[in-house]
Amino acid sequence: MPANLPPQYFEAEKEYRLAKTTQEKMTALEAMLTIMPKHKGTDKLRGQLRKKISKLKGDSQKKYTTSKKAFAFNIDREGAAQVMLIGPPNVGKSELLSRMTKASPEVADYPFTTRKPLAGMMIYEDIQIQLVDTPPIASGYIEPWLFGIIRNSDGLLLMVDLSEDPLEQVESTIAELKKSSICPIGKQQAEKDGGKFAVKQTLIIANKNDLDPSCETYDILKELYAFKFPIVSISAREKDNLDGMKKQVFKMLDIIRVYTKAPGKAFDSKAPFILKKGKTVQDLSEKIHKDFAKRFKYAKIWGSEKYKGQMVQKEYVLKDGDILELHM
Numbered sequence: 001m002p003a004n005l006p007p008q009y010f011e012a013e014k015e016y017r018l019a020k021t022t023q024e025k026m027t028a029l030e031a032m033l034t035i036m037p038k039h040k041g042t043d044k045l046r047g048q049l050r051k052k053i054s055k056l057k058g059d060s061q062k063k064y065t066t067s068k069k070a071f072a073f074n075i076d077r078e079g080a081a082q083v084m085l086i087g088p089p090n091v092g093k094s095e096l097l098s099r100m101t102k103a104s105p106e107v108a109d110y111p112f113t114t115r116k117p118l119a120g121m122m123i124y125e126d127i128q129i130q131l132v133d134t135p136p137i138a139s140g141y142i143e144p145w146l147f148g149i150i151r152n153s154d155g156l157l158l159m160v161d162l163s164e165d166p167l168e169q170v171e172s173t174i175a176e177l178k179k180s181s182i183c184p185i186g187k188q189q190a191e192k193d194g195g196k197f198a199v200k201q202t203l204i205i206a207n208k209n210d211l212d213p214s215c216e217t218y219d220i221l222k223e224l225y226a227f228k229f230p231i232v233s234i235s236a237r238e239k240d241n242l243d244g245m246k247k248q249v250f251k252m253l254d255i256i257r258v259y260t261k262a263p264g265k266a267f268d269s270k271a272p273f274i275l276k277k278g279k280t281v282q283d284l285s286e287k288i289h290k291d292f293a294k295r296f297k298y299a300k301i302w303g304s305e306k307y308k309g310q311m312v313q314k315e316y317v318l319k320d321g322d323i324l325e326l327h328m
């Protein structure tokens with residue numbers, strides 16, 4: 001019986017032959033295995049691939065313990081915050097990055113297309129948020145450097161596919177994160193598990209809602225996870241609810257934008273200072289300049305809660321959108 005292998009298989013096979021490291025070899029083999037159609041004609045071939053993968057896995061585990069730091073990516077933080085797009089293969093992470101930013105990742109209907117992190121800037125109103133596309137988190141094989149960049153990030157977008165089994169996808173991704181001592185949390189949860197876990201604010205993105213027109217799957221997902229995490233339903237491909245998603249990402253980050261102005265002048269609406277929620281006028285002036293903070297007398301504020309130009313002291317807790325005139 002002929003194997004009838006699709007062209008992507010031969011591409012993956014070529015990558016395998018060209019692969020220099022164990023990691024690269026394994027990724028290529030995994031891709032070959034996933035791409036390969038499952039029928040009698042490919043039984044033997046699939047068996048051989050699995051054998052090769054498990055042998056490499058053994059080797060790499062040995063190596064990994066001795067050279068943990070050998071493979072490290074570092075993504076320079078840009079913009080107001082750095083957010084990781086994570087999740088199982090094929091859920092649409094790369095598609096979303098290409099929709100929201102100028103980055104052009106490879107998008108394909110077979111898994112393990114993304115091997116390296118790729119960053120792009122997403123514009124939200126007057127700020128930019130850095131989105132980072134990552135290789136898939138699938139039990140069995142995960143790029144070992146992935147958890148390092150997740151730990152360094154400001155938040156996670158856990159993406160799942162409404163046309164597959166999103167419940168299982170959420171569960172298995174969280175399980176893999178926890179194995180690496182990363183604890184994704186939603187808004188309401190307090191920090192937990194002491195110092196052992198790196199706690200990361202997380203938004204669940206339910207993608208491909210075009211394939212769930214009755215929202216049946218989305219409703220089940222919400223029923224089970226909405227009490228733990230904020231969830232948003234989108235279609236990256238059909239561009240549905242992408243603005244709603246951006247709002248949710250901003251909300252998850254717990255940051256505020258504060259503008260400064262000189263007396264008698266207009267404020268610069270293009271260059272807000274980014275601060276964590278809960279920060280005060282004092283924190284802002286420290287951020288601007290140390291000396292500034294020392295000489296600070298009072299500020300005038302134009303904001304949502306105060307009268308126009310009202311005077312506030314350094315203890316005043318800032319709100320998103322506040323405009324301040326600092327006096328010393």
Ligand SMILES: Nc1nc2c(ncn2[C@@H]2O[C@H](COP(=O)(O)OP(=O)(O)O)[C@@H](O)[C@H]2O)c(=O)[nH]1
Nearest residue numbers: 090091092093094095107108109208235236237
């Ligand atoms: N129907 C539908 N397909 C999508 C959507 N988003 C992505 N896809 C498709 O899903 C496949 C996997 O996408 P990709 O971005 O490579 O997934 P990744 O592995 O998570 O990066 C591609 O064929 C995409 O075109 C969507 O919103 N709706």
Ligand SMILES: [Mg+2]
Nearest residue numbers: 093094113114
């Ligand atoms: Mg991808």
